[in-house]
Amino acid sequence: MLVTAMVLGLFAVFIARFFVGPSGAKTTPETQTVAAVVAAQPFAFGEKITADKLKIVRWPAAGIPAGTFQRIADAVGSDERVAMRSIDTNELVTVNGVSGKESRMSASQLLGPTMRAASIPITESSAAGGFVAPGDRVDVYVTRDPGDEQYPYSDLIVQNVRVLAVGQDSNVAKDKPEIVKTATIEVSPLQAQKLALAATVGTLSLSLRNILDESQVRLETAQLLDLNDGTVTRILSKPKRSADAPQQVAAAAPAGGPRPTDGRPTGPSVEVFHGNKPSYHSIPSGS
Incomplete structure (x- = not known):
């Protein structure tokens, strides 16, 4: 029993020296840190970056x-940078959170690498009553009235695009609705081309969507016949005037009725065109 106890004791000492080390405690490597600039006080959107509201802290090098x-x-900087978004106390100040080398706020820093910024005209009714704000996601529709060729119709042209600014305000922390004349959205080059064309042929409108909704829907062109809840309706079309419409009207007029105001005779006649101007000549009876 004595020999067994001595063997177990020696084994315990060996295990302690192997795992714990000769100093009696397990050593851990020292965490390497680097200097980093953070906000000592909060910055509002568009506020000038000043040295008195910044401080330096030690930050883990592996996680910066x-x-x-x-x-x-x-x-x-030397060009009076401003905050491109709200910066909280003790938050890291990064190049994406402040304006660039120019002494103004550059909206190009808000764009993705291959995206474009396109501005479209809006009104209170075409921009969700002024509730569209920077950072929201919207769909864009175009409504056209081709005139005599077709009935008015509406199409969905771009979906789930990010609003960069409303008017000249790109503050994503905006919390009050405002009526402005333009909205700037982030689109692809092809979508920017479609918007430029649609703005010249029709009226653009925005539809605000849930920020978590990333679905892509496919909608058919909406026409006048679609403006109901599914109820079967009977729509009468306008009669089209054909080339021989004046002759038909003249033949349908009664013999003793009133004479048309455009100079057409009430009886049998010949219609002669000189360019685009018609003239009418009566045919004597018995001819």
């Missing part, structure tokens, strides 16, 4: 995102 600043002077 790209585009951060290591010096306050670099974050402030």
Whole structure:
């Protein structure tokens, strides 16, 4: 029993030295950190970036995102940068959160790498009553009235596009509706081409959609006959005037009735065109 106890004791000492180490505690590698600029006070959208509202903290090197600043002077810059969005206290200040090298707010920084910014005219009724705000997702419709060729119709041309700005306001923290004249949306080059054409031939309108709804729907062209809830209706079309309509009217007029106001005779006649101007000549009876 004594020998067994000594063997177990020696084994325990060996295990402790192997796993714990000679110092009596397991050593862990020191976490490497780097300097990073964060907001000492919150910044509102469009507010100037100043040194007194910034501070430097130590940030784990393995977890720091790209585009951060290591010096306050670099974050402030020499061209009066402003906040492109709201920045909270102790939040990292990045190049995507402040304006670029120019001394103005550049909307191009809000675009995706291959996307375009297109502005369309809107009104209170065509922009969800002013509730469309930067950061929202919308669908765009075009409504046309071709005149005598066709009846008016409406088509869905782009879906689920992001609103970059309403008017000249691109603050995603905007919390009050506002009536403006234009909306700027993020679209692909092909969608920008469609919008440019649609704006010249019809009226554009926005439809606000749920921010979580990413579905793509396929809608048929909506025409006048579709403006009901499915109830069967009877629509009468306007009669088309044919080329021989004046002769038909003249033949249908009674012999003793009133003479037409355009100079046509009430009896048998010959219609002669000189260019686009018609003239009428009566045919004597018995001829």
